[in-house]
Amino acid sequence: xxxxxxxxxxxxxxxxxxxxxxxxxxxxxxxxxxxxxxxxxxxxxxxxxxxxxxxxxxxxxxxxxxxxxxxxxxxxxxxxxxxxxxxxxxxxxxxxxxxxxxxxxxxxxxxxxxxxxxxxxxxxxxxxxxxxxxxxx
Numbered sequence: 001x002x003x004x005x006x007x008x009x010x011x012x013x014x015x016x017x018x019x020x021x022x023x024x025x026x027x028x029x030x031x032x033x034x035x036x037x038x039x040x041x042x043x044x045x046x047x048x049x050x051x052x053x054x055x056x057x058x059x060x061x062x063x064x065x066x067x068x069x070x071x072x073x074x075x076x077x078x079x080x081x082x083x084x085x086x087x088x089x090x091x092x093x094x095x096x097x098x099x100x101x102x103x104x105x106x107x108x109x110x111x112x113x114x115x116x117x118x119x120x121x122x123x124x125x126x127x128x129x130x131x132x133x134x135x136x137x
Contacts, residue, residue: 005035
């Protein structure tokens with residue numbers, strides 16, 4: 001197995017930790033590209049998902065939506081239908097503005113509200129967050 005993609009993902013996560021945003025972005029993009037070209041769909045999905053979470057925290061709502069959509073595509077190619085469903089549900093409730101709503105909440109606002117209301121669980125020390133519906137019972 002070619003580990004270049006997962007290594008780039010680890011590099012991205014390490015760059016976030018030391019606040020090197022440009023290095024993180026490049027490493028995330030490399031991780032997705034390498035994993036996608038090697039048909040490691042599960043790692044491409046993970047890299048896109050982690051990149052989307054990073055972009056949420058960085059305030060890039062459009063980029064986050066794009067990356068989460070890519071994650072859904074890659075997980076689908078891998079056959080992870082439950083993961084696809086969870087991410088699609090999360091996109092609908094957390095990122096995509098309800099067409100019937102006059103809310104002008106940004107992605108950051110929606111993300112922060114999800115954390116505050118308990119719909120999103122975070123590991124405090126790393127800010128790794130997931131919808132609480134993902135938590136094992």
